[in-house]
Amino acid sequence: MASTFSDARSYAAHWGLTGDVGVHDPSIIKEGSSWYVFSTGQGIQVLRSDNGTNFYRVPQIFLSAPSWWKTYVPNQTPLDVWAPDVKSYNGKVWLYYSISTFGKNVSAIGLASAGSVGAGSWKDEGVVLSTNGTQNYNAIDPELVIDASGNPWLAFGSFWTGIKLTKLDKNTMKPTGSLYSIAQRTVNSGAIEAPSITYRNGYYYLFASIDNCCSGVNSTYKIIYGRSQSITGPYVDKNGVSLTNNGGTILDSGNARWKGPGGQDVYGTNVIVRHAYDADDNGNPKLLISDLNWDSSGWPTY
Numbered sequence: 001m002a003s004t005f006s007d008a009r010s011y012a013a014h015w016g017l018t019g020d021v022g023v024h025d026p027s028i029i030k031e032g033s034s035w036y037v038f039s040t041g042q043g044i045q046v047l048r049s050d051n052g053t054n055f056y057r058v059p060q061i062f063l064s065a066p067s068w069w070k071t072y073v074p075n076q077t078p079l080d081v082w083a084p085d086v087k088s089y090n091g092k093v094w095l096y097y098s099i100s101t102f103g104k105n106v107s108a109i110g111l112a113s114a115g116s117v118g119a120g121s122w123k124d125e126g127v128v129l130s131t132n133g134t135q136n137y138n139a140i141d142p143e144l145v146i147d148a149s150g151n152p153w154l155a156f157g158s159f160w161t162g163i164k165l166t167k168l169d170k171n172t173m174k175p176t177g178s179l180y181s182i183a184q185r186t187v188n189s190g191a192i193e194a195p196s197i198t199y200r201n202g203y204y205y206l207f208a209s210i211d212n213c214c215s216g217v218n219s220t221y222k223i224i225y226g227r228s229q230s231i232t233g234p235y236v237d238k239n240g241v242s243l244t245n246n247g248g249t250i251l252d253s254g255n256a257r258w259k260g261p262g263g264q265d266v267y268g269t270n271v272i273v274r275h276a277y278d279a280d281d282n283g284n285p286k287l288l289i290s291d292l293n294w295d296s297s298g299w300p301t302y
Contacts, residue, residue, distance in 0.1 A: 013290060013291035014291075015290065015291075017055065017288075018053060018055070020055050022287075023039035023285060024041070024285045025040040025141075025263035026038070026273045026274065027039070027086045029086045029088065030267070031117050033050065034118065035052050036117050037273065040082045040263075043060035043062035044060055055287070061112065064079075068110075068127055069108070072127060072132075075106070081097050082100060082140055082141070083098050083140060083141045083142070084097040085143050087146075089146060092115060093115070097110055097111075102214075105131045107138055108127050108131075109128040109156060110124075111128050128154065129154075129156075129174075137179075138157060141156050141158050141195065142154055142155070143196050143265075145197040145204075145231065147231050153166065153167050153168055155195040157193060160190060163181070163208060163243075164181060165179070165180045165232060166178065181233075183195070183226070184244045184245075186246060191211050191212060192209070197266075201298060203229060204228050204230070204231045204235070206225060206226050207251070207272075207300075209221050209263060209264065210262075215260070216259070216283025217259045222260070222262065223274060224249060225248065226243040226247055259277040261276040262274055263275050270292050271291060271292060290302055
């Protein structure tokens with residue numbers, strides 16, 4: 001990873017960003033010539049760039065909480081929304097997001113839709129799935145995945161028994177069937193979350209964040225990956241170790257300036273966004289965007 005943004009494009013294709021780049025758990029989408037980054041925060045925070053590098057903040061998605069939020073997460077901090085995922089599918093833009101309380105699996109994944117990001121006018125599509133503290137998984141960190149046949153799936157999960165995957169109905173964009181377990185760790189309290197899956201040349205690639213976020217420069221977050229020829233797994237890393245058995249090849253563990261990179265989102269197959277904590281700015285989380293490259297064996301790299 002480049003040590004500064006100023007030399008970004010000439011050094012490993014890390015984008016040189018300017019403007020307002022304060023984010024946590026970013027998800028990116030391009031519409032026309034504009035880029036939008038959705039992230040954790042009040043009502044879902046949104047950044048926009050008209051050239052891909054200079055960002056500015058635009059109005060948040062939710063100005064008030066849908067009434068159903070409190071039903072599923074009674075102790076949620078008002079308008080505190082986590083880890084959104086934004087994607088276009090079937091002529092609409094779908095925005096998945098999560099509500100929860102830190103360290104608990106009393107959580108819910110919600111959905112909003114719009115004709116386009118630029119037009120706004122988001123419609124509350126209600127709850128997608130939830131956990132009430134009795135399950136062995138956690139309904140946060142949603143990720144919409146479109147498989148090679150054009151069918152929608154939802155990956156999600158954090159800690160507990162790891163990352164789950166479920167098929168979605170093409171019309172409702174909500175779950176239709178069983179849950180598959182696609183990644184799990186039994187070390188460091190099971191610290192794995194934030195799935196992002198992309199399909200390329202016969203393989204599904206699962207990216208996830210492991211270890212601990214949210215501690216500024218003391219964060220140990222890092223990005224791992226594995227791949228599978230089936231969307232439901234098994235996903236294995238470069239060494240053939242299953243991601244359901246503590247596997248995962250490290251893509252990014254940060255550097256002297258950028259600590260704890262994670263909360264990543266892969267756009268298409270050639271762009272990756274994530275946050276990292278800036279050691280040169282009191283550990284504030286900021287947006288990083290890089291070209292995602294692939295080696296001759298089909299593994300991702302910067």
